[in-house]
Amino acid sequence: MAPLLALSLLVLWTSPAPALGGANDAEDCCLSVTQRPIPGNIVRAFRYLLIKDGCRVPAVVFTTMRGYQLCAPPDQPWVDRIIRRLRKTLAKSKRHSS
Template structure:
C-alpha cells in the first residue's frame, strides 16, 4: 500500500506548490501572477501588449507580462533594460496609432 501513497502524496504536493498564491487584496486575481520570470530576452517584434504584475498586486514575483502576437503570455523581470526597451516601443507605437485614428 505504501508504494501507492508516495506518488499520490507527491502529486498533491506538486499541485499545492504550483497553485497561485492567494491575492493579498490586490486588483488582480491570484491566477494572473507569474510563478517565475525569464531572464532570456524576448524578441520585441513578437510582442503586442504588456501589463505589470507587482508585489502590491498580491503577486509573489514582480513581473511584466508580455502578450505575443500569437496570444502567448510571457513573464519578464521588470528591472531589465531589454524589458524597458520593449515597453517604450509598445508605448510609442500605441501613441502613433492613437494619433492616426483621431
C-alpha cells in the same frame, strides 16, 4: 522560433492572491521570469503584475502576436526597451485614429 521560445519560458500561473482588504478571487501571477531577452517584434501588449498586486514574483507579462503570455523581470533594460516601443506604437496609432 516563437513556439520554441514560448516553450522555453514559463507562462502565467493562476494562484490565489492574499486578501488585502478586498474580495480578490484570484490573480494571475508569474511563478518565475525569464532572464533571456524576448524578441520585441513578437510582442503586441504588456501588463505589470507586481508584489502590490498580490504576486510573489514581480513581472511584466508580454503578450505575443500568437497570444502567448511570457513573464519578464521588470527591472531589465531589454524589458524597458520593449515597453517603450509598445507605448510609442500605441501613441502613434492613437494620433492617426483621431
